[in-house]
Amino acid sequence: METVSLTINGKKIVTEKGKRVLWAALENGIFIPHLCAIEENPLPFGSCRLCFVEIEGKKEPVASCTEEVTDGMIVDTRTESVLRLVRMAFKLIMSRHPIICRECPANKKCALQDISREMGFKLKPKRLPQILPDLPVDDSHSLFTYNPNLCVLCGLCVYICNEIVKEAILDFNFRGFITKVGTFKNRPLAESKCNSCLKCVEACPVGALSRK
Amino acid sequence: MMERTVSERFEELKKNALKDFPGMDGKKGATIYVGTATCGRSAGSLEVLSSFEGILKTLNIEARIIKVGCHGHCYAEPMAVVSKPGWPPIMYGYLTPNRAQILIKRFFNEEDPALEWALGAMEENDMIPTVYETPRWSRERRWLLKNCGCIDPEDINHYIAVGGYEGLTYALKMEHGEIIEEIKKAGLRGLGGAGFETWKKWDICRDTPEFPKYLICNADEGDPGAFMDRTILESDPHSIIEGMIIAGYAIGAESGYIYVRKEYPQAVSVLTTAVCQARELGLLGKNILNSKISFDIKINQGAGAFVCGEETALIASIEGKRGVPKPRPPYPANIGLWGKPTLINNVKTLASIPKILAYGAGKVSSLGMEGCMGTAVFALAGKIKNAGLVEIPFGTTLREIIFDIGGGVPPTIKVSNVAGELPKTIKRQFKAVQIGGPSGGCLPESLLDTPVCFDTIADTGAIMGSGGMVVMDEDNCAVETARYFLEFTQKESCGKCTFCRIGTKHMLNILTDITRGAGIMDDLDLLEELAETIKQGSLCNLGKTAPNPVLTTLRYFREEYEIHILDKRCPSLECKDIIAYYILPEKCQRACDACVGSCPTEAIYTRRDRLKAIDQEKCAKCANCMDACPIQYDAIIKISPISQLPESEPRDDDGQKK
Numbered sequence: 001m002e003t004v005s006l007t008i009n010g011k012k013i014v015t016e017k018g019k020r021v022l023w024a025a026l027e028n029g030i031f032i033p034h035l036c037a038i039e040e041n042p043l044p045f046g047s048c049r050l051c052f053v054e055i056e057g058k059k060e061p062v063a064s065c066t067e068e069v070t071d072g073m074i075v076d077t078r079t080e081s082v083l084r085l086v087r088m089a090f091k092l093i094m095s096r097h098p099i100i101c102r103e104c105p106a107n108k109k110c111a112l113q114d115i116s117r118e119m120g121f122k123l124k125p126k127r128l129p130q131i132l133p134d135l136p137v138d139d140s141h142s143l144f145t146y147n148p149n150l151c152v153l154c155g156l157c158v159y160i161c162n163e164i165v166k167e168a169i170l171d172f173n174f175r176g177f178i179t180k181v182g183t184f185k186n187r188p189l190a191e192s193k194c195n196s197c198l199k200c201v202e203a204c205p206v207g208a209l210s211r212k
Numbered sequence: 213m214m215e216r217t218v219s220e221r222f223e224e225l226k227k228n229a230l231k232d233f234p235g236m237d238g239k240k241g242a243t244i245y246v247g248t249a250t251c252g253r254s255a256g257s258l259e260v261l262s263s264f265e266g267i268l269k270t271l272n273i274e275a276r277i278i279k280v281g282c283h284g285h286c287y288a289e290p291m292a293v294v295s296k297p298g299w300p301p302i303m304y305g306y307l308t309p310n311r312a313q314i315l316i317k318r319f320f321n322e323e324d325p326a327l328e329w330a331l332g333a334m335e336e337n338d339m340i341p342t343v344y345e346t347p348r349w350s351r352e353r354r355w356l357l358k359n360c361g362c363i364d365p366e367d368i369n370h371y372i373a374v375g376g377y378e379g380l381t382y383a384l385k386m387e388h389g390e391i392i393e394e395i396k397k398a399g400l401r402g403l404g405g406a407g408f409e410t411w412k413k414w415d416i417c418r419d420t421p422e423f424p425k426y427l428i429c430n431a432d433e434g435d436p437g438a439f440m441d442r443t444i445l446e447s448d449p450h451s452i453i454e455g456m457i458i459a460g461y462a463i464g465a466e467s468g469y470i471y472v473r474k475e476y477p478q479a480v481s482v483l484t485t486a487v488c489q490a491r492e493l494g495l496l497g498k499n500i501l502n503s504k505i506s507f508d509i510k511i512n513q514g515a516g517a518f519v520c521g522e523e524t525a526l527i528a529s530i531e532g533k534r535g536v537p538k539p540r541p542p543y544p545a546n547i548g549l550w551g552k553p554t555l556i557n558n559v560k561t562l563a564s565i566p567k568i569l570a571y572g573a574g575k576v577s578s579l580g581m582e583g584c585m586g587t588a589v590f591a592l593a594g595k596i597k598n599a600g601l602v603e604i605p606f607g608t609t610l611r612e613i614i615f616d617i618g619g620g621v622p623p624t625i626k627v628s629n630v631a632g633e634l635p636k637t638i639k640r641q642f643k644a645v646q647i648g649g650p651s652g653g654c655l656p657e658s659l660l661d662t663p664v665c666f667d668t669i670a671d672t673g674a675i676m677g678s679g680g681m682v683v684m685d686e687d688n689c690a691v692e693t694a695r696y697f698l699e700f701t702q703k704e705s706c707g708k709c710t711f712c713r714i715g716t717k718h719m720l721n722i723l724t725d726i727t728r729g730a731g732i733m734d735d736l737d738l739l740e741e742l743a744e745t746i747k748q749g750s751l752c753n754l755g756k757t758a759p760n761p762v763l764t765t766l767r768y769f770r771e772e773y774e775i776h777i778l779d780k781r782c783p784s785l786e787c788k789d790i791i792a793y794y795i796l797p798e799k800c801q802r803a804c805d806a807c808v809g810s811c812p813t814e815a816i817y818t819r820r821d822r823l824k825a826i827d828q829e830k831c832a833k834c835a836n837c838m839d840a841c842p843i844q845y846d847a848i849i850k851i852s853p854i855s856q857l858p859e860s861e862p863r864d865d866d867g868q869k870k
Contacts, residue, residue: 043538043542044539045539046538046539046709046751047708047709047710047751048709048710049709049710049711049749049750049751050710052749060748061748063539065539066539066541081748084745085745085748085749088711088715088741088742088745088749089710089711089745089749092710092711092714092715092718093710093714095714095718096714127734127738128718128738129718129721131714131717131718131721153707153708153713171534172534172536172707174707175517175705175706175707176702176703176704176705176706176707176713177702177705177707177713177714177717178707179706179707179708179713
């Protein structure tokens with residue numbers, strides 16, 4: 001195994017060549033917030049915009065899920081400009097996510113709660129009004145429930161359904177602010193050819209997909 | 213051996229092409245060139261065309277009619293150039309079917325060229341002033357648009373006759389590296405807006421050791437108010453095809469795609485014809501011009517998403533996937549279409565290539581300024597006299613483009629309903645210009661002396677973009693302008709990344725509040741913070757540039773935002789929610805009912821003293837009454853803030869008012 005050594009937040013790290021900064025940091029106990037990243041995916045999705053880090057020699061913060069490690073790289077995950085971006089990205093996500101943790105099936109195993117705790121961010125977005133969707137909950141499937149209102153559009157379920165299970169039941173519907181995860185023609189899950197593998201439910205970092 | 217056959221084959225094609233080509237000089241008989249690109253068609257050029265055909269038949273005049281593209285003088289459409297032996301070719305504008313008939317009668321039967329409709333002659337002569345003496349033509353440098361409006365885009369022979377595919381024959385005799393070197397010498401930068409050096413992109417793509425390679429022409433022009441690519445696609449499609457063949461040869465690609473938006477049906481049809489004709493003559497396909505080079509083109513139609521102009525989204529769209537951008541790197545030049553190295557260039561960039569090779573890099577680099585060589589094409593729109601396309605060398609100032617070439621801001625003309633009274637013209641002041649469409653910025657008068665170049669424009673906070681230029685006068689509100697453009701980008705956001713999807717929605721909500729008089733001062737800081745983080749954090753360039761209109765208006769017109777928030781007043785009287793229409797009692801004439809009839813919501817009533825007044829609750833603020841009020845009275849005004857509206861007078865039929 002070819003290795004490279006780099007520094008993250010002052011900590012010397014030796015890791016596999018070709019690995020991306022986000023995973024190198026996480027493996028070494030350095031927390032970088034992230035929702036959409038999948039280590040196996042050769043082409044990072046890059047949609048949540050939470051995993052920004054600053055790399056010496058680069059003008060602007062970069063998404064660590066797309067950046068490959070190089071020898072002698074110096075990474076800082078908590079600079080002023082990184083935190084400004086990550087805080088805003090988190091605030092934006094929370095401004096479209098109902099804060100109903102107590103009733104939420106993902107309470108205490110929620111990626112958003114983790115980020116809030118690790119980064120010291122408030123769950124309730126300061127100064128930003130919440131723009132909450134009021135989409136119908138899909139309760140049609142016998143094994144799991146899909147609540148699109150809680151979805152953060154990280155795309156993990158879509159990736160797993162299409163690339164791992166190769167069922168292609170879930171994908172993104174619509175565009176822009178009203179984008180949501182759904183089935184073909186946005187039909188109820190029970191009408192789709194879902195094979196009930198429940199891999200998407202396991203992958204969901206929030207409470208959008210939950211077992212019954 | 214190969215060299216000879218390429219030239220020989222081309223000479224053969226050229227000889228054949230010249231046989232049929234009428235030329236502008238009228239030596240091969242009378243010819244009428246009618247502009248039938250989209251701009252002409254929407255102004256009625258097809259009716260003018262059939263009117264020409266009809267009158268020629270009736271009068272039994274022998275003249276050839278040729279459908280050409282657009283000269284870029286869209287303000288004067290429908291246009292035609294009439295070339296008659298014994299006369300210089302004369303360009304006519306503002307034609308109607310009627311005028312077309314009279315023109316032919318007078319010109320052909322009475323030897324009177326109807327100069328009152330002429331814009332000028334197209335050639336030096338001692339009878340008629342030429343169009344080149346007008347300020348618009350004299351400052352322009354026609355390079356990319358040279359053939360536009362002069363040749364039939366649906367006849368490949370016309371293109372070959374005016375020197376087309378000559379660049380290709382030169383290129384086929386060169387090595388890959390030599391072509392790229394020539395492009396480098398010409399200093400060509402991506403004319404799609406980003407300004408990335410073209411040769412670098414080609415070099416990276418050529419050096420990536422993966423096969424096959426692909427070439428894509430990005431013709432997904434979607435900015436509101438921009439139509440440069442459309443004109444080239446419709447008026448000179450072979451320049452793009454030729455550019456693509458050369459680019460394909462230089463990077464080692466054998467198949468190319470033209471990604472053109474479906475909303476340009478005329479462009480799609482012209483391109484399809486052009487590709488077929490090029491294939492028939494052996495300019496596309498296997499062994500181009502008897503050389504060892506093969507290249508072919510597929511036309512791919514976009515389905516209407518603005519974001520598909522972004523290169524990674526465009527590739528996804530061609531692959532049949534959801535048209536959303538991917539993180540870069542990897543850049544398409546390394547991993548692009550079907551995972552292979554792909555070169556994506558804009559229409560204008562590719563159309564420049566044949567000319568660089570045919571005329572030599574020195575010709576291009578003699579135009580323009582340091583760092584930005586060659587010419588830029590702008591689409592002038594909005595409050596400007598001579599809307600249309602202009603091509604200027606880089607380094608020309610914005611003031612020259614808007615005032616000298618575009619003719620400046622047109623006055624408002626109010627027509628009187630009194631017989632014999634002259635229309636009243638009200639002068640309008642230039643206020644700002646939006647450069648680069650929804651991704652660009654709004655620049656005030658003080659920056660008009662900025663020379664046009666990728667870098668200088670970027671310093672002002674706007675972007676060069678693909679070349680849309682929307683001019684605004686004092687009736688346009690800066691906040692409303694920012695809101696309008698942001699609404700566009702927000703609607704066109706693909707919804708993938710957090711900043712663009714949710715961030716622009718918040719920004720739009722804040723701006724909408726401000727234009728409704730419901731903003732608070734804290735909003736401005738939040739707006740700025742959102743704008744800056746969206747600009748930095750978004751995944752693709754749509755998100756990264758979406759806040760530009762807001763950031764530039766905040767930078768140059770901040771006081772307007774403050775007036776909207778603090779006084780609930782719109783200084784330009786444009787934001788409907790904080791203005792009101794009012795009839796000045798001292799100017800209103802009792803007997804005139806013009807406004808009453810014009811109101812679609814029946815909001816205008818008669819007061820007890822027989823004067824007219826507006827019921828604010830019913831008023832839809834459509835401004836019809838303002839247009840209807842005869843200029844000799846000019847009694848209707850807009851008032852902002854609404855709180856300054858005088859108390860309303862009771863109705864004539866007060867008892868019945870509900």
